[in-house]
Amino acid sequence: MITQTTPANADKYEQLDQQSFDLKTLYNKVIGNNPRLYYYVLCDDAKAFLKKMMKSVTVIKAAGGLVKNDRGNFLFIFRNGKWDLPKGKLEKGEKSEEGAVREVEEECGISIGKCGKKIVKTYHVYTIKGEVVLKKTYWYKMKYKGNARLKPQIEEGITDVRWMDRSDINTVAGNTFPSIKDVLLRRDLLANIPTPLLE
Incomplete structure (x- = not known):
């Protein structure tokens, strides 16, 4: 932080x-x-x-969404052994709102249509081919109206896509990343815990 x-x-x-x-x-x-x-x-x-x-590292820009349906459930993906929210790298020239919607649709197999308000920006560090990089992710609220069957994007390592109600979110928090906890905190879906990079 x-x-x-x-x-x-x-x-x-x-x-x-x-x-x-x-x-x-x-x-x-x-x-x-x-x-x-x-x-x-x-x-x-x-x-x-x-x-x-x-300025000291490569910065990768990404975007994703916290999607809520008509029943008040939230959309989560299970990727590489952890619960996550749908997100991904922005394409060249793509606005963060557009990229967020595209990633949710690609990773979950549903149609969102448009983006809601920005929730927060998060930052996390990882390596690509031995190089330390910083990912800056823009998170947006989204609403989904429909009953389409969820379809995980297997080629991206996603093995499950699931709607979860508020009572399930603590289970998610027990097996997710600090940046995802930060998104959930900003929407008052978790008790206050130390996670944000920037205050």
């Missing part, structure tokens, strides 16, 4: 020094021994720090 104030539950975090901060080194440290789940950098200007950090 990049923050301008010390987190309320700072005992769950390890503080990192902003002067010596290096995303690539941190990522390798976390993957190597994962001593803690959460880290934070305390700085005077969180947005400026994030902007500087983004």
